[in-house]
Amino acid sequence: MKKNALLLILLIAFVSCKKETTEAFGKNDSEIVETVKPNDLGEQIFNGKGMCYSCHKPNQKVIGPSVAEIAKIYKEKGASITDFLTEKSKPIVDPSQYSVMKTNFAITKNLPKEELAALESYMLSFAK
Ligand code: HEC
Structure with missing residues (x-):
């Protein structure tokens, strides 16, 4: 019993230290990534009322392109995600x-x- 409790504590300590290597934790990164970043509000909207997570995963294309891909392209082009989301600019990631x-x-x-x-800012934080 005691041993198990100790193991659990070690595991928790290990997980909470492992901020950087989010990929190692697989699909559930939405919960891990943001605790570290200063973009908590953006994260809340992305995973909450925005419902963006249902089509955009951090590093993997599902229905929509991955957040990392979007961030990379927007950074490279110096484009504005805000403009895109308010229909002031055209799609540049996957127009089709x-x-x-x-x-x-x-x-x-x-x-x-x-x-x-x-x-x-939350989305752009995924660019490497
Ligand atoms: C129903 C699925 C779906 C949901 C929900 C969704 N997206 Fe998307 N998103 C897509 C698809 C598909 C694309 C690729 C088409 C495109 O590039 O416009 C995309 C592309 C994008 C792009 C890149 C636009 C570009 O220039 O091409 C951004 C930025 C984006 N989404 C942000 C968001 C945000 C923020 C939310 C939440 C408010 C969200 N998406 C919710 C499906 C979705």
Whole structure:
């Protein structure tokens, strides 16, 4: 019994120290990545009312491109995610799937500026 408790404590300590290597923890990174980053608000929206997580995973393409891919392209081009989410700019990541993403503008266009900025900075933090 005691041994198990000790093991558990060690495991928790280990997990909480392992901020950097999120990939090692597999699919559930949404819970791990953000505790470390200063972009908590963006993360909350991404995983909460924005529902973005249902189509965008950190490092893996599912229905939408991975957040890392989006971040990389937006950083390279110096483009604005906020503009995209308010329909002020055109898709640059995967225009062929734009119609799928467009359905979300009903949500994103009604977000206050600071929440859009938080979302943008959260997403850009995934660029390597
Ligand atoms: C129903 C699935 C779905 C949901 C939910 C979703 N997306 Fe997307 N998203 C996509 C698809 C598919 C693409 C690829 C098409 C494109 O590039 O426009 C995309 C592309 C993007 C892009 C890249 C746009 C570009 O320039 O090409 C950004 C940024 C983005 N999504 C942000 C978000 C955010 C923020 C949310 C939550 C508010 C969200 N998405 C929710 C499916 C989704």
